[in-house]
Amino acid sequence: MKNLIILAGLTLIPLSGCVQEKIDYQVLHRDALVADTHSDTPLRMLKGFDFAVRDTTGHMDIPRLQEGGVDLQVFACWLSTDTPIEECRSKTDKLIDSLTAQVERHPDKIAFCHTAAEAEEIIASGKIAAFIGIENGVAIENSLDNLQHYYDRGVRYMTLTHTASGDWCISSADTLPAFEGLTDFGREVVKKMNELGMIVDISHSSVRAVEEILKVTIDPVIASHSCVHAICPHDRNLTDDQIKAVAKNGGMIGINFYGGYISAEWNQLSDSFWTAHQVEVDSIKALYPNDYSLRQQAYKPLLAEMRVLREKLNVDVGSVVDHIDYIVKLVGPDHVGFGSDFDGVYGLPQGLTDCSMVPSITEELVNRGYGKADIRKILGGNFMRVFRTVCDK
Ligand SMILES: [Zn+2]
Known part of the structure; x- marks a missing residue:
């Protein structure tokens, strides 16, 4: 972020020369x-x-x-x-x-x-x-x-x-x-x-x-x-x-x-994660074939595990x-x-x-x-x- 001075919510945008427009986001x-x-x-x-x-x-x-x-x-x-x-x-x-x-x-x-x-x-x-x-x-x-x-x-x-x-x-x-x-x-x-x-x-x-x-x-x-x-x-x-x-x-x-x-990395991670956990997914589906909320409950530990992996991808507001x-x-x-x-x-x-x-x-x-x-x-x-x-x- 060269030539930018960022002060808690106040960014000084360098324009040509030394004129600067202040934008408080x-x-x-x-x-x-x-x-x-x-x-x-x-x-x-x-x-x-x-x-x-x-x-x-x-x-x-x-x-x-x-x-x-x-x-x-x-x-x-x-x-x-x-x-x-x-x-x-x-x-x-x-x-x-x-x-x-x-x-x-x-x-x-x-x-x-x-x-x-x-x-x-x-x-x-x-x-x-x-x-x-x-x-x-x-x-x-x-x-x-x-x-x-x-x-x-x-x-x-x-x-x-x-x-x-x-x-x-x-x-x-x-x-x-x-x-x-x-x-x-x-x-x-x-x-x-x-x-x-x-x-x-x-x-x-x-x-x-x-x-x-x-x-x-x-x-x-x-x-x-x-x-x-x-x-x-x-x-x-x-x-x-x-x-x-x-x-x-x-x-x-x-x-x-x-x-x-x-x-794109997020999708690759999701695909490989679910492929690696196919056996667990199949058994959850077999246990709760018709109850969507119980199935979601059973998926929770897997979803938590995937969340930790996703965080490492640094997908953020940027x-x-x-x-x-x-x-x-x-x-x-x-x-x-x-x-x-x-x-x-x-x-x-x-x-x-x-x-x-x-x-x-x-x-x-x-x-x-x-x-x-x-x-x-x-x-x-x-x-x-x-x-x-x-x-x-
Ligand atoms: Zn939609």
């Missing part, structure tokens, strides 16, 4: 609009807890969002692709209901936003703006009327698929796709989302599906929680061509904090900012932000293990010499531009 973080484009917290809400009480079992609650200076939080209502189609709408409604109950219980601290202008008003009044997303297009039960229903309930983005393909959009994890990217109905979904003013989320979609989405959409899209394939080759991450295509579309990419999308840096160098500072995936993943980088630690991203950006304007774009400005373009029209 804490002041900048507090002042900037900070938006996280993806968390899976509604799933935890289904189990029942008070979102206004600090809770160490998950990654997010109101006190920790406030500590982390997060102004806008996307709450993704996630459905597994194997949900029977006739149950998808009622399960999604239940997730929205539990999120609504939490938000309405604390009207002095958090409120739903449906437009960017509304979000800015909520944030200016000192509250957190809650944005409802749906993760997995199976939620609409193959009906455009259900898309309208979710829009009316306040949903403002939908991730079209998940780790298994649905009936009309192919997942990035699908190695034997039944059709090319999107079906005709899938194209109708994208058009209807444009018409309603709902953001299309390309995270989890296959390369071919993303190409088709970008051909059809007249609005900017987001990848709410994806990383850079060139740094970590994983099907969930975006290739350089995809990043350039999102930039051309005017969209943005929220960098996911999950270690398995951030670091590793996350490497992905931001890569996108900025490839397409400029207007197309990247962050989508933590908090409460949706198990392995997070050191120093970024819950939402109270988000200011460390700002600190790292300042330490790398980013200017205030670009940091503001990355922290939330880029997402707000897409939000405004799609939902305020």
